[in-house]
Amino acid sequence: MTxxxxxxxxxxxxxxHCDEDVPALYVLRNDLALNGxxxxxxxxxxxxxxxxxxxxxxxxxxxxxxxxxxxKVVTLDGLAVNGKLDALQRxxxxxxxxxxxYCTNGMIMTAKALLLREKHPSEEQIRSALNGNLCxxxxxxxxxxxVQMASMDKAQ
Amino acid sequence: xxxxxxxxTTRRDFLVSAGILVASFSLSRPTAMAQIVExxxxxxxxxxxxxxxxxxISADNxxxxxxxxxxxxxxxxxxxxxxxxxxxxxxxxxxxxISADTSRGPDEGYTYGSQSIEQSGSALRIASAQARAVFVAxxxxxxxxxxxxxxxDKGVIVAADGxxxxxxxxxxxxxxxLSRDVTSSIRPKSTDEYRIVGRSTARIDLPDKILAxxxxxxxxxxxxxxxxxxxxxxxxxxxxxxxxxxxVRAMPGVLSVVHIGSFLGVVAEREEQAIRASDAVRANARWxxxxxxxxxxxxxxxxxxxxxxxxxxxxxGRTTQTAPxxxxxxxxxxxxxxxxxxxxxxxxxxxxxxxxLTVWSHTQGAFPLRADLAKVVGLPVNLVDVVxxxxxxxxxHNGADDAALDAALLALxxxxxxxxxxxxxDDEFAWSPISPAMVMSAKAGLSAEGRIVDWSYDxxxxxxATRPGxxxxxxxxxxxxxxxGYTVSPPLHIPQPFGNGDxxxxxxxxxxxxxxxxxxxxxxxxxxxxxxxxxxxSNILAIECFMDELAAVAGEDPIAFRLKHLTDVRAxxxxxxxxxxxxxxxxxxxxxxxxxxFAYARYKNISTYAAVAVEVELDRTTCNVTVKKVHAAxxxxxxxxPDGVKSQSEGGIVQGIxxxxxxxxxxxxxxxxSTDWSTYPIIxxxxxxxxxVVVLDRPKEPSLGAGxxxxxxxxxxxxxxxxxxxxxxxxxxxITSERxxxxxxx
Numbered sequence: 046m047t048x049x050x051x052x053x054x055x056x057x058x059x060x061x062h063c064d065e066d067v068p069a070l071y072v073l074r075n076d077l078a079l080n081g082x083x084x085x086x087x088x089x090x091x092x093x094x095x096x097x098x099x100x101x102x103x104x105x106x107x108x109x110x111x112x113x114x115x116x117k118v119v120t121l122d123g124l125a126v127n128g129k130l131d132a133l134q135r136x137x138x139x140x141x142x143x144x145x146x147y148c149t150n151g152m153i154m155t156a157k158a159l160l161l162r163e164k165h166p167s168e169e170q171i172r173s174a175l176n177g178n179l180c181x182x183x184x185x186x187x188x189x190x191x192v193q194m195a196s197m198d199k200a201q
Numbered sequence: 202x203x204x205x206x207x208x209x210t211t212r213r214d215f216l217v218s219a220g221i222l223v224a225s226f227s228l229s230r231p232t233a234m235a236q237i238v239e240x241x242x243x244x245x246x247x248x249x250x251x252x253x254x255x256x257x258i259s260a261d262n263x264x265x266x267x268x269x270x271x272x273x274x275x276x277x278x279x280x281x282x283x284x285x286x287x288x289x290x291x292x293x294x295x296x297x298x299i300s301a302d303t304s305r306g307p308d309e310g311y312t313y314g315s316q317s318i319e320q321s322g323s324a325l326r327i328a329s330a331q332a333r334a335v336f337v338a339x340x341x342x343x344x345x346x347x348x349x350x351x352x353x354d355k356g357v358i359v360a361a362d363g364x365x366x367x368x369x370x371x372x373x374x375x376x377x378x379l380s381r382d383v384t385s386s387i388r389p390k391s392t393d394e395y396r397i398v399g400r401s402t403a404r405i406d407l408p409d410k411i412l413a414x415x416x417x418x419x420x421x422x423x424x425x426x427x428x429x430x431x432x433x434x435x436x437x438x439x440x441x442x443x444x445x446x447x448x449v450r451a452m453p454g455v456l457s458v459v460h461i462g463s464f465l466g467v468v469a470e471r472e473e474q475a476i477r478a479s480d481a482v483r484a485n486a487r488w489x490x491x492x493x494x495x496x497x498x499x500x501x502x503x504x505x506x507x508x509x510x511x512x513x514x515x516x517x518g519r520t521t522q523t524a525p526x527x528x529x530x531x532x533x534x535x536x537x538x539x540x541x542x543x544x545x546x547x548x549x550x551x552x553x554x555x556x557x558l559t560v561w562s563h564t565q566g567a568f569p570l571r572a573d574l575a576k577v578v579g580l581p582v583n584l585v586d587v588v589x590x591x592x593x594x595x596x597x598h599n600g601a602d603d604a605a606l607d608a609a610l611l612a613l614x615x616x617x618x619x620x621x622x623x624x625x626x627d628d629e630f631a632w633s634p635i636s637p638a639m640v641m642s643a644k645a646g647l648s649a650e651g652r653i654v655d656w657s658y659d660x661x662x663x664x665x666a667t668r669p670g671x672x673x674x675x676x677x678x679x680x681x682x683x684x685x686g687y688t689v690s691p692p693l694h695i696p697q698p699f700g701n702g703d704x705x706x707x708x709x710x711x712x713x714x715x716x717x718x719x720x721x722x723x724x725x726x727x728x729x730x731x732x733x734x735x736x737x738x739s740n741i742l743a744i745e746c747f748m749d750e751l752a753a754v755a756g757e758d759p760i761a762f763r764l765k766h767l768t769d770v771r772a773x774x775x776x777x778x779x780x781x782x783x784x785x786x787x788x789x790x791x792x793x794x795x796x797x798x799f800a801y802a803r804y805k806n807i808s809t810y811a812a813v814a815v816e817v818e819l820d821r822t823t824c825n826v827t828v829k830k831v832h833a834a835x836x837x838x839x840x841x842x843p844d845g846v847k848s849q850s851e852g853g854i855v856q857g858i859x860x861x862x863x864x865x866x867x868x869x870x871x872x873x874x875s876t877d878w879s880t881y882p883i884i885x886x887x888x889x890x891x892x893x894v895v896v897l898d899r900p901k902e903p904s905l906g907a908g909x910x911x912x913x914x915x916x917x918x919x920x921x922x923x924x925x926x927x928x929x930x931x932x933x934x935x936i937t938s939e940r941x942x943x944x945x946x947x
Contacts, residue, residue: 067473075428075472080420081413085544086626090878093544121413130412137411141403141844144852145274145594146410147417147545172886179878181542182274182594183855184848185889 052113054079055123065111070094072110073120081121081150085179092151092178095158096120102158121150124157132198133157133191142191144182151178156192165196242385243324245269249307252335253379255328256285262356262369264289264296266325269309270317271301271565272406274594275908276845277317279404283841284322287397288329288389290353291368293405301567301589304559311566311668313597313731314699315808315906318841322904330389332379336368339378343371392839392900399900401844406591418563418590419548423619426550427456428472429611430479431622431679432465433632436491436871437728441465441682443487452478457614462684463488466611468620476625492726494868501535501640501933504661507722510692514703518714523654526646528754533643534743534932538866539636540881541732545593546629547600551608552619558585558612562605563592569670570602577680577687578609596856598730600624600633602669603678610679627876632678634730635866635873637663637722639702641743651755653766657716658744662702663725664692665735678728689728692721695735698806702736705913708744709803710766727868733853734909737804738860741913742920742934745800749921750930758787759799759921769803771836771899775812776801778834778895783814794819795829796926800917802910809910810836813854815918816890819926821945824938826923828858828888834895835910838902849907850894857915859884865935 047064054077061076068087073079073096082105085093089107096105097119098112124131133153136142143149152175159166159174166174171192180188249255249269257265266285272278282296299306309321333353340358341348343366350361356368372378392399409416434441441463449458449467454474459466465482469475495503550561558580564570567587575585587605595601608622624632639662646655667676667689674690681687695701703719734741752762760780767773779785779799789797796819801812816830835850863882867875875881894911916934924930927944 063471064473071472078422079413080415080417083417083545084419084623085546086878088626088877091544125412134411138403138408141407141848143407143410144276144848145544145591146407147274147543147593149410150413153411175886177885179544179883179885181544181596181856181883183852183859185855185886186851186892187848189886 050110050114052118053116054118055120061110063110066109068106069108069110069113070105073105079120079122081154083147083150085148091148092155093148095151095154095178097154097158100158100161102155121153124153131157132195133160136191136194136198140187140191140194142184142187144184148178148180152180152188156195159192160196166192168193243320243327245307245309245320245324246383250382252328252331252381252383254307255325255383256332256379258368258372258379260369260373262295262367264291264356264368265299266296267299267306268321268325269301269307269568270321271312271567271589272591273312273565275849276404276842277312278406279402280318280841280845281321281325282405283397283402284326285329287395288326289333289356291356293397293402295356298405303567303571304586304588308568311569313565315804315908318904318906322841326389327385327387328383331384331387334387335378335381336371339371339375340366398841399839399843399898402842404845416591418550418561418592419545419623421550421561421590421621423550423552425617426619426621427468427470427615428475429466429468429608429620429622430475430625431607431628432467432479432482432486433628434463434488434491434682436488439463439488439491441486442489444482445485449478449481449485452481456618457611458482459611459614461610463682464610464679466607468611468615472623491871494726494870494872496870497868500537500638504638504640504722507724509661510721510723512703512719512721514697514700514717514719515707516716519716521713523713524648524650524652526654527649528647529644530647530751530754531644532747532750532930532932534641534739534746536639536739536742536934538638538727538729539732539860539864540630540866540875541596541599541633541635542881542883543593543595543599543629546624546626547604547633548592548624549601549604549608549622550619551605551612551622553612554617556584558609559588560586560605560609561588561590563595563601564589564605565595565598565601566668566670569668570605573669573675573677574606574609577606577675577677577683578613597636597732598634598668600629602676603633606677606679630876630881631873634667634728636732637665637702637729639736639739641739643743643747645747645751647751647755651757651762653710653712653751655714656708656712658706659718659720660702660706660736660740661720661722662736663722663729665701665729665731666693666695667728667730689725692723700736700805703740704735704737704805705740705802706736707806709772709801709806710763711768712766727873733856734804734912737909738857738913738916741800741802742861742917745802745914745917746920746924746930746932749798749924760785761787763801771810772801772803774897775810775834775836778897779812779814779832782832782834782893782895785814791925791928793821793928794926796922796924798918798921798923798925800914800921802914804910804913808905809907811850811910811914813911813914813918815858815915815922817919817922817926819923819941824941824945826862826926826936826941828890828919830890831892831915833892833911833915834897835907836897836899837905837907837910838899839904840896840898841904843896843898846896846907847894850896850911851892853909853911854892854915855884855889857912858919861916861919861934861936862888863935
């Protein structure tokens with residue numbers, strides 16, 4: 046059913062008009078012009094589209110937009126607050142934890158959800174949290190190191 | 202072919218002419234064809250002769266460099282910016298890069314084969330050195346002082362008496378300063394003067410990606426943009442025999458239903474509307490016929506039955522008297538079809554407006570793509586532009602070019618509206634070119650002293666090169682379904698040392714007698730194309746696994762055995778570097794659990810040297826293998842960006858292990874059945890060990906591409922490690938638990 050939906054995305058209240066069962070990814074990218082969440086598989090298998098929904102890593106390509114109503118959504122686009130980068134963004138830049146950067150959104154947002162519930166995760170916990178996120182360039186170890194670095198960042 | 206003839210052509214022209222003229226071309230010795238000859242004019246100057254075609258400096262002192270090469274995730278723009286900044290004496294942050302744009306950049310053919318540093322890097326190095334000299338001369342006459350009294354500090358020209366002027370201010374006074382022919386007469390800096398090249402430099406493209414600044418093609422939004430999807434047949438080669446567009450046209454948001462021959466596509470206002478419309482088209486369309494695909498369970502036997510053309514790759518020492526042969530050893534290795542596996546499926550944006558077609562694409566070859574697009578859509582080339590925009594990592598010929606034609610065909614149906622065309626995940630897996638399955642068969646004779654005295658080798662493969670611009674065909678997927686007679690090119694003959702399926706088929710060892718044959722499969726029921734290293738991966742894999750089998754027969758340590766067949770000091774240096782990093786045990790007792798494997802190769806026989814050692818642990822109950830540790834050493838000649846080389850080498854190792862451990866394209870007799878990540882699994886975080894890469898810097902040697910050097914050795918070292926743990930070789934990829942269980946049962 047096509048209707049108006051009220052969403053809270055990156056600390057902004059927005060209204061969109063679309064079918065309520067459209068995957069949230071398309072609404073975030075096309076209606077809200079967000080760049081962070083990426084289309085990778087549309088099947089919830091690769092993690093490129095992850096956003097935080099009430100702090101939980103959520104695959105927006107298999108989440109109907111109506112499921113976002115009444116929640117707080119945070120995307121990579123909104124992770125830096127007032128120009129201050131998130132500790133994960135700083136660490137990913139410092140360690141060059143990306144080659145093509147296409148999976149990076151999912152890596153950072155999945156790691157963000159992990160750090161929200163576990164301030165100082167072990168390497169094993171980081172690998173396990175990221176295991177459902179695919180990277181084809183082979184940057185995995187740098188990504189793990191960047192999450193470790195961010196977890197030790199006092200400004201986190 | 203002499204150097205002077207080769208110098209005036211691009212790699213693409215070279216390949217094209219080779220394809221037409223050279224039926225079978227073999228070199229028994231590697232040549233330095235692709236390497237920089239210091240002092241020679243860079244190959245890319247042949248097509249872009251004007252200096253301001255490479256460098257422009259604006260009044261605000263921003264240096265814009267132009268390259269025909271594309272950022273594919275490999276960090277090339279950063280390396281090129283470093284080279285230009287070094288020669289111009291500016292900071293890397295002052296450089297902007299325009300890349301692979303037919304409307305305003307140099308034609309440097311394709312971005313492939315790890316040649317961007319060798320080609321674009323050498324052009325920009327010399328052009329930048331010339332530009333600096335032009336500015337010094339201009340400042341010298343502006344101030345009426347001797348040029349020797351002038352220095353340059355971060356883009357500011359400084360006279361000995363303290364007067365200063367920026368490049369930009371001088372360029373603003375004389376707009377034609379850089380409007381002149383390029384010359385190779387200005388000597389670039391010598392390597393000991395380097396302050397930027399050779400030091401790790403932050404990737405210029407990464408912060409924007411990490412901050413979601415919208416740099417990807419998928420992020421492109423244009424006013425009035427609409428969304429497209431294409432609908433492929435159920436079986437490759439099937440013909441559309443019935444389709445009624447009327448119901449689809451009436452769906453919400455649908456702007457256009459494109460039906461040309463057997464090509465089907467839709468355009469809608471919203472992306473989800475385009476997806477729903479494409480589902481409706483799929484449900485409505487009726488198809489007939491199509492290719493019969495080979496039996497995937499008897500793939501090697503099927504490949505050997507394909508129609509083929511036999512080529513001699515190398516034949517040496519046939520008349521030489523060699524030592525008597527004490528042992529003959531034979532082995533055959535196989536590899537399945539592999540997917541590119543980019544995380545982002547292909548995408549394109551196209552706009553047809555006022556008679557001009559502009560396509561934004563993540564192609565590896567903007568210029569060759571433009572020519573084929575123009576031909577298929579029926580426009581003159583000068584009314585078509587292709588602009589490279591970055592997308593998901595590119596490891597070879599993915600669906601980018603095909604998506605560009607799809608988008609163009611849809612854009613022509615909605616004139617004035619930009620169309621964003623996105624392939625779905627199954628489009629990418631099932632319809633982009635995949636890397637050919639291969640069979641490699643080796644036979645060698647060992648002397649009583651354990652030396653290789655005779656080596657013969659056969660490789661069977663479909664072509665690894667089916668790109669737009671190749672002769673004898675039109676290599677764009679949709680073109681074949683327009684019912685206009687477009688077909689794929691015949692297999693491209695790429696001479697050694699580059700090679701096609703025979704890349705790296707000539708061992709990098711000193712062998713007195715070799716006989717190497719390439720059986721080019723001419724039947725192609727499954728569309729194949731280029732993936733990182735072309736045939737290099739499989740040939741390195743087969744040769745390096747076979748070297749281990751030979752070492753075992755000779756009763757020698759695998760590394761010691763290799764060193765006895767190597768004289769190249771750079772080869773020996775990477776082998777020794779890995780041996781000492783691993784603390785390689787010479788007389789280790791097998792425990793049936795841990796396995797160590799080693800492999801070495803020089804990519805394309807003329808490029809990067811790489812040695813890799815892998816340690817695995819085998820669980821004999823579950824038959825699962827865990828990779829515990831990887832050590833590698835690479836020599837890429839003069840290093841431009843050490844961290845970039847490390848990152849590329851690490852990435853190659855991860856991909857090489859993933860191919861060997863997990864990857865296999867699956868198919869039925871009618872279609873590709875690996876259509877998502879559950880049917881085409883790749884390596885994940887918990888399977889990746891610590892990886893240590895040593896980069897041996899050779900500042901006096903030409904720079905070599907780093908993108909592909911470690912992949913073959915990584916796969917081979919992994920296979921050798923598994924063989925060491927299992928106690929016998931497994932010669933078929935991927936090394937699954939089932940194959941390990943079978944090997945343990947024997």
